[in-house]
Every structure is written in structure tokens, then in C-alpha cells.
Amino acid sequence: MNDIMSSFRWANDGISPISVTQEYILPPEKRPNLTAVTSSQSISIPIIDMNNENEMTLVHEIAKACEEFGFFVLINHEKSQLLSNRIMVDGKIYRHHLIDPVTKKEVGMWSETLFHTWHPVEVGFIQKLLQNPSHFRETIASYAKEIGPLMDRLLSLISQGFGLSKDYLQTRLEENLQYTAQANYSPPSPNPELTLGLQPHSDKKVLSIILQDQGITGLHVLKDQQWIAIDPIPASLFVNVADYLQVLSNDKYTSVYHRAVNNNVKERASYTTFCGLNKVGIISLIQELIDLQHPPLHPKYYYGDFLKFYRQKQNTITQKLFSGQTTTSSLSLTKFTHPPIFRHPKLNFLIPKKSKLLIPFYHAPTLSFPLSPIF
Ligand SMILES: O=C(O)CCC(=O)C(=O)O
Numbered sequence: 559m560n561d562i563m564s565s566f567r568w569a570n571d572g573i574s575p576i577s578v579t580q581e582y583i584l585p586p587e588k589r590p591n592l593t594a595v596t597s598s599q600s601i602s603i604p605i606i607d608m609n610n611e612n613e614m615t616l617v618h619e620i621a622k623a624c625e626e627f628g629f630f631v632l633i634n635h636e637k638s639q640l641l642s643n644r645i646m647v648d649g650k651i652y653r654h655h656l657i658d659p660v661t662k663k664e665v666g667m668w669s670e671t672l673f674h675t676w677h678p679v680e681v682g683f684i685q686k687l688l689q690n691p692s693h694f695r696e697t698i699a700s701y702a703k704e705i706g707p708l709m710d711r712l713l714s715l716i717s718q719g720f721g722l723s724k725d726y727l728q729t730r731l732e733e734n735l736q737y738t739a740q741a742n743y744s745p746p747s748p749n750p751e752l753t754l755g756l757q758p759h760s761d762k763k764v765l766s767i768i769l770q771d772q773g774i775t776g777l778h779v780l781k782d783q784q785w786i787a788i789d790p791i792p793a794s795l796f797v798n799v800a801d802y803l804q805v806l807s808n809d810k811y812t813s814v815y816h817r818a819v820n821n822n823v824k825e826r827a828s829y830t831t832f833c834g835l836n837k838v839g840i841i842s843l844i845q846e847l848i849d850l851q852h853p854p855l856h857p858k859y860y861y862g863d864f865l866k867f868y869r870q871k872q873n874t875i876t877q878k879l880f881s882g883q884t885t886t887s888s889l890s891l892t893k894f895t896h897p898p899i900f901r902h903p904k905l906n907f908l909i910p911k912k913s914k915l916l917i918p919f920y921h922a923p924t925l926s927f928p929l930s931p932i933f
């Protein structure tokens with residue numbers, strides 16, 4: 559475990575459970591089947607070197623990666639050394655569950671999650687974060703200042719990859735952009751074949767940037783029905799296409815399905831920064847990408863409608879993934895509850911007094927804006 563997540567580690571010090579209780583044991587068809595996973599070293603995954611001074615080369619490489627894989631690994635980005643030494647955790651702690659299709663009981667993910675916004679610094683998100691431990695606010699602010707320009711740059715390169723102006727996506731999304739972050743922590747699992755850190759999912763934002771713990775492979779992506787383990791390259795970041803970008807691109811790019819698995823040797827943390835839309839944002843595809851060969855595949859969505867679409871998509875994919883399964887409930891990412899399993903009693907201050915929904919989609923959201931068709 560390097561220093562990236564030491565706040566998170568601190569929050570979980572010495573309290574790893576020593577055995578997997580029934581509550582965390584996945585039903586057989588949802589187990590990770592780790593022996594069947596391909597290593598990212600044995601296949602060619604897209605690695606983008608940000609040191610490349612030729613902007614158009616970067617544009618093409620990223621466009622190709624988004625189209626063929628839905629993700630890429632970024633190396634030599636300006637602040638990589640700095641980033642990899644950051645401590646970046648604060649926010650709310652949640653536990654993930656899935657529902658066992660046979661017993662209908664919740665199965666807990668072998669992990670816990672912190673969630674918070676990370677931008678804009680100027681309007682004071684930082685003041686909303688907790689003050690204890692004392693370094694939380696400043697480290698989050700520094701990270702936000704570093705990752706922000708990178709996110710902008712990626713949006714710009716992706717815009718150009720669509721044959722559009724550099725600032726197309728920024729300008730188009732600007733008003734409703736929302737920046738959130740999620741830190742994930744898993745202690746060693748006594749039996750990694752029976753548990754999962756994060757269940758298979760796609761992210762429902764525009765873009766996600768994942769900072770992985772060094773030296774531990776935990777992130778898996780699904781490519782051609784095969785799970786690929788993304789071994790963390792030192793000072794690299796993993797970037798993936800999320801669902802909003804899939805819609806924007808009229809499915810030219812596909813959001814990648816991914817999961818986090820456990821191991822029985824070391825704890826693992828990851829830290830994801832998302833750029834997405836806020837609740838009133840309207841999601842619609844880029845008209846410039848539509849022609850006779852590429853008819854529109856999506857209507858305009860209000861956020862709430864989009865979330866319904868997202869749920870359907872998750873269900874369809876998970877049903878395919880677990881094809882032996884007869885139930886329609888599939889892998890249901892339905893509930894985040896707390897308190898977290900690995901929390902030390904002295905850390906009660908980290909738990910928000912009132913449970914707040916982390917990802918409304920998972921909860922059949924109560925919508926505060928009109929749902930009538932807008933196209
Ligand atoms: O732990 C990981 O590497 C994956 C994190 C992730 O998928 C997420 O935060 O949405």
C-alpha cells in the first residue's frame with residue numbers, strides 16, 4: 559500500500575475481518591472466477607503517452623481507444639508523480655450490496671466507499687468536507703487542482719476526436735457539469751473467489767479517471783466477454799468512457815463494464831474522479847455525428863429518464879454476464895447502506911448523520927424535475 563490512500567487506510571486501521579461471513583459470500587454465478595481472468599500484460603491494451611507533443615496523434619490514439627476498448631491507460635501526464643503521492647479521501651462512507659437472486663438477500667461487497675465532490679474549488683466545496691483528519695481538505699483541494707486540467711484536456715482531445723472544436727464538450731456540458739469522486743477501499747479478503755470489491759458496472763458519468771493502488775491488481779474490465787485485469791503501471795491513471803459519453807457519441811464509444819476484485823494478501827484502495835452531469839442536465843447525442851449511415855440511437859434524456867435507461871442497460875448486461883441465471887432481477891446494484899463493515903468505532907464522525915443516496919439510479923430516484931419527453 560503506498561501513500562495514496564493513507565487517509566483511507568487510517569480510517570480502517572487494524573480492523574479487517576478475519577473470515578468471510580455468509581453476508582459477503584456471492585452466489586456461485588456471481589463469483590469472480592479469477593482463474594479465468596486475462597492479464598493486461600498478455601494482451602495489448604491502449605496506453606496513451608501524454609508526453610506526445612503531437613496533439614493530433616493524441617487525438618487519434620484516444621479516439622481509437624475509446625472506440626475499440628472504452629478505456630485507456632494514461633502515462634506521463636504532467637502531474638503523475640505528484641498525483642501518486644496524494645492522499646485523497648473524504649466524504650461519505652457507503653457499502654455496496656447486490657441481491658442474491660435465489661435467496662433475495664443482500665450480499666455485501668467486500669469494500670467500503672467514500673463519496674464527495676471535487677470541483678469547483680472556487681465555490682467552496684472544500685468547506686463542505688470534513689475537517690478531521692486535518693489534511694483531508696487541503697489534499698483534496700490540491701488533487702482537484704491537478705486533475706481538473708487533465709479532465710479538461712481529455713474532454714478537449716475527445717472533442718477533437720469527434721471532428722469538433724477543442725472546446726466542444728466543455729462548452730456543451732459546462733452549465734450542468736458535476737464533478738464527483740469515489741474512493742474505494744477493500745481489506746484483504748480471506749477468500750477472494752467468494753467476494754467482490756465492486757460488482758460489475760459501468761459508470762453513469764461522462765468520463766472517469768481511476769487512480770489505482772500500486773502493486774496490486776484489482777481493477778478488471780470486460781472486453782469481448784472476457785475479464786481483463788488492469789495491472790497498475792506506476793504513475794499511470796486509468797480512464798474510462800462512461801454512459802453519458804456513450805450517449806453523446808451515439809454509441810460510437812461504449813462505456814466499459816468493470817469491477818474490482820479482492821485479494822487475500824493486501825488491502826487495496828482506488829480513487830475515482832468523475833465528470834458527469836447534475837440532476838437537471840439534459841443528455842442528448844452530438845448532432846454532428848448523425849448522418850444517413852449513423853442514425854440517432856438515443857432520444858434526449860432528462861437525467862431521471864437516463865437513469866432508468868441506465869438501469870435497464872445494467873440489467874441486460876448483467877443478465878448476459880450471468881447467463882446461467884433465470885431470474886430477471888439479475889445483479890441488482892440496489893442499495894448503499896451504512897455503517898460500513900470495517901469502520902473503527904472511533905471513526906463514527908465520518909458517518910453522515912442521515913443516510914444520503916449516493917447514486918440515485920440505484921434507488922429508483924425521486925425526481926424533482928419533469929419527465930415529459932423533451933424531443
Ligand atoms: O477499484 C477500482 O479500480 C474501480 C473503481 C470504480 O470502478 C469506481 O470507482 O467506479
Ligand SMILES: [Fe+2]
Binds near residue numbers: 760
Ligand atoms: Fe466504476
